[in-house]
Amino acid sequence: MNPQIRLVGVGLIVLFVGLFAQLNYLQVFHASALDAKPQNSRRIIKEYDSPRGNIVSADGTLLAYSKPVNSNFKYQRVYPQGSLFGQITGFFSFTYGSDGAEKTYDRVLTGATSQFNLPTSLKGLENELANSNKAQNIILTLSTKLQTVAAKALGNRVGSVVALDPKTGAILAMYSSPTFDPNLLSSTSQAQATQNYQSLVHAPGNPLSSGAYRNRFPPGSTFKMLTASAVYDRDPSLATKNYPVSSGLPLPDTKGQTLNNFAGERCGGQLLEDFTVSCNSAFGAIGLDLGAQNLAAEARAFGFDQTPPLDLPAVAQSYFPPASSFAQNPPALAKSAIGQENVAATPLEMALVAGGLANGGAIMVPHILARVTNSQNQVVSTFQPSTWLNATSGQTAAQMATLMQSVVYSANGTGVAVQIPGIRVAGKTGTAQTGTGTIDAWFASFAPVSNPTIAVGVLVENQPAGNQYQGGTIAAPIAKAMLEADLSGGGTAPAGGAPAGATTTTTAPRL
Amino acid sequence: MAAIARRPPRRRTELGLIILAVILTGGLYTLAGEGKSGSLPANIVPFLIVIFVLLVVAHIGMRFLAPDADPVLLPIAGLLNGIGYVFIARLVKHDAALQAVWTAIGVAAFLVTLAVVRRGRDLQRYRYSFGLLGVGLLLLPLVPGIGEDINGARLYIHLGPVNFEPAEAAKILLAIFFASIMVERAELLRTGTRRIGRFLVLDPKYLAPILLAWGFSLLILTAENDLGSSFLFFALFIAMLFVATGRYYYVGLGTVLFATGAVFALKFIGHAQSRVQAWINPWPHYNTNGYQIIQGWFAIAAGGVFGDGPGQGTPQQIPEAPTDFIFAVIAEEIGLVGATAVLIGILLMVGTGLRIALRAERPFEKLLATGLSLILGIQTFVIVAGVTRLIPLTGITLPFVSYGGSSLVTNYVLLALLLRLSHDTNSATAELVEAVAA
8 A cells, every 4th residue: 555655645745836836926926916916905005004204305394204093004194294395295195096206206115115234243133123114214305495485475376486406406496386285185084085185186276286397388488598599509690680670570471460569569679689578579580580490409409398307206298399380380480489379388397498598508307306314314315416408508508698687687678576686697587378368477587697506487377467577577576585585595405403203314415 | 772762752852842833833923913013912921821731731641642653743733723823813813712712622622532542443443433424414514404504605504602514524534434444345446347358447336436425525516515525525535545446547537527527516506617717817806706816816925935924914805814715814924934834834744644654554544544644635735726726716724724613623633543543553663672672
């Protein structure tokens, strides 16, 4: 009987080898595929049962943390600054997933990216065991002060403010109104979160989606920065060409239509004069002189029709029509040269254009992340600034700075409202027709001109059409408030004391 | 010298291994408590004392009742029982308290079995009683009034407050029955062929028992919907028949009959159809019959190599986690490493059982030890392969690990019988050595 018993034993071992093989397949080779299955709620439940890292502003203000609670889950996400940073932090909701920095830096906040270092000493082992919290914190480039100034300056008007450091691309403030309070969605009561979400989704202006980088608008006269830059880059002779003084530009191929100047003003002359007073008739003619190829190429060089590499989800592209689309439609080219017709830009893009001109022609990669720290507040990694686009030459940038200062400092400039005593400011207004009888007021600027530390893009939507350049009267004061707040110091430098237990105490180099 | 050879320190080894098993179980229990609630389990000290006392009582019983028996079976069983308890306690506190009571009853049954069955071969005397009792128990759930449907299968009977799964006890009784009958008829079964032309075919007379067993399995399958037990009995029967006779045609015939039965089951039994559907591709049936198997997979995959840590997974999502799917919970929380350790533990028990069979002197003991070991091995394979979707899922317990009183008590009785057979052989050998030395 013994041979049969041995055979039976071998048979069982074969069966068990099958079990081991299948177990290895499931737990090692196929595990990540199973983890990623949409039906698998294990990962998200696990995320809810473990703390996420903090989100902290550049000055050390706590923007998001995980609070231990006694409910279905072990932690609840809390956003102490509420709606002020709502569109930056985004939300983290069991029912609706995540958005904003919570989404972009999910793997950092959960600790999925944190590395396990094999302890080399008993002390190290002890630390490793004590430090079971692998979650990492993210320190943002945004300043609470500038963000607050932006929110106050906009008030309850619908619009967006984007401020960035032109030399690094660091976003210093990005606020748009309406916004939302992410605490509404992180409620541990799913019924409550669902109700809040529904009312936010149906709220006017879609507060869940930041207008600053997800919505695009006709940029109006702020686009003249690109048209003027195209002149210097692609046809410098046009800079000194005298355009006739008139109240409007007769459009080609139309039966007597004209591209009118604002409030029927008469203007014209050379580029500097045309730019200073934001002369539509002259810029329409410049656009026609430049040609569709040149204008489209310049827009693309400055980032139109490309997604800015901002580290937030769903960043919108700004739009300039392809050159070929103007072949049969010269009037559209004239209108596009003044930022109307189908041209559309996000407030972020216009801030990036101003930033590029401030930074000698190079647009830096826009980013909200300054650095990552571990639970011991040691810096794990630091965001390295890099150039996104070499939009134009240093020479053109300098010439543009001259034009943009003229807007602010000439007696007839449209942007005089942004003047700040003791500091040279460059800027460009925009007053875009939206086709609904209202206008969008724009302002793009940077300062100080000699050594720019901040570039700002401001948009205030749906303002009643008036008889003034509203870019200069409505948007420019907001830009001024932002510049002043930054230039008065302390805007982005880390504050001395961080709130206990919640934020980093590491002083990191200014990016 | 002879004295040393006569009494190898088997029991001392056993005690050492028991202490090790208690330490491992206690450690796991502590970690599970830490992992789940972040604090030491409140009852850790009484818990350790209880499992230690239970195993030591079994051990002391062994010193008197089966001193020469193998030293590793009891500690491994205790360890598996302990691991199972920890995960049951981690899932459902109430079930854990019951499981502890059943463990105590199991240990008592273990001792009673050792005390009553003084020689393995004595069992042969009551073969027909065991056979009848086994068949009766299997059919008991069909009796109106005491049978109960649970999860679409009619497996349980309730006697007063206690639910009992009679198939569990039946498997041992039938193993004894099969072993004695097959040993008795081995010659006949071995030579029961007739030559027709150039072919050897089985004499219809000897075909009867295998057809009977097959029909019986099908009956359990159709009447009680118990796929697991049905397969276990049939596989056990065929394997034991092969061991008794050494004839491959029984294996061949068994396979053909099994395939026929499987086709029949697929055609006519909804329960079997849905299981096979969920096995072939569970994803389209995620919300229905594929849900459990997919949740089990998610759990196993989540575990990875080292597991989420005891108490730190989310096994609540798996239906039937403490019984049929306890293996998925183990795989989730102690990973590939822990799940492999559990399987190796059972494989060690099976291997030890088969070694007892190899060394036994009489055919009955050999066949019985083989049968009992096969029960452990086949049952483990059927449930683990079912949970991991290697084969269609059938509800059956993981020996010593799953929650379930009848299963636990039965497995302790099975263990006692294996140890009895081991003692028989070892003491006979020892006597022989003694005689030679004298």
